[in-house]
Amino acid sequence: MNTELSELEQVTQEVKELRTLNRELEAIIESSYDVIYITDKNGVTLKTNSAIERITGIPKEYYIGKSVDALMKRGILKSSVTQKVIEQKRSVSTVQYNYSGKETLITGNPVINDDGEIEKVVTNIRDLSELNELQTALKKANELNNSYKKEIERLKGVTKRDGDVVIASHQMKLIYEMAERIADVDATVLILGETGVGKDVLAKFIYSQSIRAKQGEFIKLNCGAIPPDLLESELFGYEAGAFTGANSNGKPGMLELADNGILFLDEVGELSLALQVKLLRTLQEKEIRRVGATKSKKVNVRIIAATNRNLKEMVHNGEFREDLYYRLNVIPIAIPPLKGRRDDILPLIQLFLQQTNHKYGKDKIIDVKLNDFFYRYNWPGNVRELSNLIERMVITTQGKELTIRDLPIEYKESNNSSLVFTELMTLKEAVEIAEEKVLSLAVNTCHTTYEIAEALGTSQPTIVRKLKKYRLKIKE
Structure with missing residues (x-):
């Protein structure tokens, strides 16, 4: 009798310990901020915690006893990590959007019994949306810290020059390194590239790095924006009374205004053949003659030209003078389109x-x-x-x-x-x-x-x- 009582007390004690262990395990699972989701070997839900309600908006009791197949058919699950774990017999991780549209990291781990068979699958689901929001906030804070931002740019290899120039791609770094080297060389530069690639920005940068920035002006003339009959007087200037409506005191042209500085001729391919002849003479003799003038005037100006057209093809078609092309093409620089330098x-x-x-x-x-x-x-x-x-x-x-x-x-x-x-x-x-x-x-x-x-x-x-x-x- 006493032996039976002793065995009963031992069983009772073991039951109490088991209940205590279950309560502790339940508390641990419930206290997790991440979702803990447990299924049997057939994918039927055995247990989950309240965190699943925060992520999906569905009470945890809804899931108990339901298979992951049924949840997928209802559209609550996009795909089942549990099934992949059972099929592959190993841990599986994936990132997906859940029922409520939140981005989640899901990791499933198999529980193997003594026979080497899967007994259960324990899945951990972490809400990434809050982490993404924290990362966005951190990024904003970093951007407000100017000194830290400069350090990040330095580490990334991003170079800033002159306030308006940002270079991260290898191609543009090479171009601007060349621009620095030829800044104080008086040879003519021809910048090639599609419309909007930043040809004028590069021309201004060459000017800013040159000694001419302290001696003269940077003058820009868009050859395609001025009617051909007015372009000559804009480029070379005119004398008083040179034509009807001319200023009584005459007017200096862009070449004169850029004396000791740089003249940037944008869309140089739009110049008429007659103006091409006059520009060639200026490049050869370093002097200009105003419209209506009888004497020439010496000028010390460096020419930077730019075009989005194929000047070689224009030369072949007789639309651009070959001798002027070679005069302009002393230092050619081709800027790639933005899609070719995505960095x-x-x-x-x-x-x-x-x-x-x-x-x-x-x-x-x-x-x-x-x-x-x-x-x-x-x-x-x-x-x-x-x-x-x-x-x-x-x-x-x-x-x-x-x-x-x-x-x-x-x-x-x-x-x-x-x-x-x-x-x-x-x-x-x-x-x-x-x-x-x-x-x-x-x-x-x-x-x-x-x-x-x-x-x-x-x-x-x-x-x-x-x-x-x-x-x-x-x-x-």
Whole structure:
């Protein structure tokens, strides 16, 4: 009798210890800020903690006893890490958007029994959205610290010169290193490149680094912006009474005004053949003759020319003098288009945003997805287009944060077209672009999320989640 009582007491004590251990385990699981999700070997939910309610908005009791297959069919799960763990018999990690549209890091680990078989799967789900917000806040704080920002730029290899020049790409570093070397050489420079790549910025930089910056002016003349019949007098000047309507005192031309300095001839390919002859004579003899004058005048001016046209082809077609071409082409510098030096895009964005905020008294910021669009866009208008777009968005956007939703309609269309696929991207990014395009079309034609779900062959909870993710609303 006593033996039986002793065994009963021992069992009772073990039961108490087991209950205590279970309570402690329950408390540990419940206290975790991350979601802890436990299933059996068949993927049926055994236990989860209250953290899942914070991330998904669904009570934890809902999940108990349900298989991950059923949750996927309901659209609550996008894909099952549990299934992958069971199939691969190893730990699996993935990043995905959950039911409520939050970005989460999901890691599943198998529990192996003595026979080497999976007994349970323990999954940890971490909410990355708050971490991303903290990273954004940290980035903003760093940007406000000017000295720290300069250190970051130095470590990244970003070079700033003269306030308006930002170079991060290898190509532009080589170009500006050459510009420094030839700054005090009086040889003629021919800058080649598409419209808007920054040819005038490079010309100003050469001037700023030269001794001529202390001796004379930087004068710019756009040869394509002035009618041909007025361009000669603008370039060479004119004497009093040289033609009807002429100033009674005459007028110095750009070549005279740039004496001891630099004359930047933009769009030099637009010069007429007659003016090409006069310019060639100036380069050869270092002197000019005003319109209507009988005497020439010596000038000490360095010429920097620029064009977006193919001067060699123009020479071949008889549209540009070969001798002038070789006079201008002493030091040729070709600036690549912005799409060919994408490392410059993000630093340029920060420069233009800072300048525009200061100009208009704003404090706008740019979100990650918009920066990504800027990086992938092909910029047919190059740096000038990028600068103008940022200024336009800063002025016209009401909110503090600039997003893809704030892009002008022509850019939104390109964002949803095949244009963005001209550069390599991850499959996830490509799928998201396609999803957003299809959903954008659906919200314009369907009246409810149920109609969209039926039209797209998916569940209504999935549609709700996707619309929230891409910030889309059904039109009334």
